Amino acid sequence: MRKLIDNDYLTLLSRLLVGGMFIYASFYKIIDPAAFAKSIWFYHLVPGKWINLMALILPWLEMTCGLAVIVGFWHRGAALWSNIMLIVFIAALASAIVRGISIDCGCFRAAESATHSAWSSLLFDIGALVFSVHLLASRSRRWMLSSR
């Protein structure tokens, strides 16, 4: 099992998937923070005064972590953040589903309507979390800028 987790190619796949997903997800949010702030508001989980700050910082955290994971620099810290973010996203989506809130998850672009399925986003995030946990567990350092 340990051999499989530390497999260089499997680790590279996880890096590309998780890193690529976070970079792609951050793109629209960085361009239009006001729309992303609206997406956050729909969850009714963050105090109103903090929503804009979160909308400004979170996308850049996704971007920097995505880049760090892919190039293999500060990748342990980035993998830790990717796990934390995905767990928070999953909890927020699950909470919205339980409370019956109809939302656009705000995962990949600005909210325009409440038509996207929270369920599909939840399943997607759970899948991404599997690869993200693998990043933390893997000891492979091949094709990375830094071994730390």
Place this chain on the structure above:
Amino acid sequence: MIRQAIILLVLSTAVGLGGNLISPNRVDFVGKFRDLSSGDQPIVPPTAEPGDPPFVGINEAQMEFATGKPLFLDARNAEDFDCGTIPGAINIPFEALPEGDLGKYFDSTLGVAKDYPIITFCSGEDCDLSLHMGRNLKLLGYTKVAIFFGGAREWEKFGLEMQRRKSCGS
């Protein structure tokens, strides 16, 4: 690992907040979003008809206000407008619209593109000027018009900030 995570957070915070200062899509650092306990459902007047612009409730209205993007259009007369309105709203009294080409009038008075989001409102449930204003704007080709039928009264009732140009008593 923790040290790297902290560096990444500090870096992201610096870039996010610093970038916002020079971004054309900048937002206020402190959000104006409020969590309201009710008001999710918009007030729809009994005179509403199919094809009318969409109605928005207090929650959506204040959310749109918090983004700073839509143009809030107060359709009441100037005196009511001066007594208290949604901050930043512009006043076009519906009952004093000029004769002639309304299209040109709105284009020059509003000064926004046809697809710019506009939210019309007036006093509240006993006032239908926002409805007529919204219908007219839609007919004139404005594509993102919404009506906040709860109006200034509901806005004030929920404790949201009012812009008062003069004191009018209660």
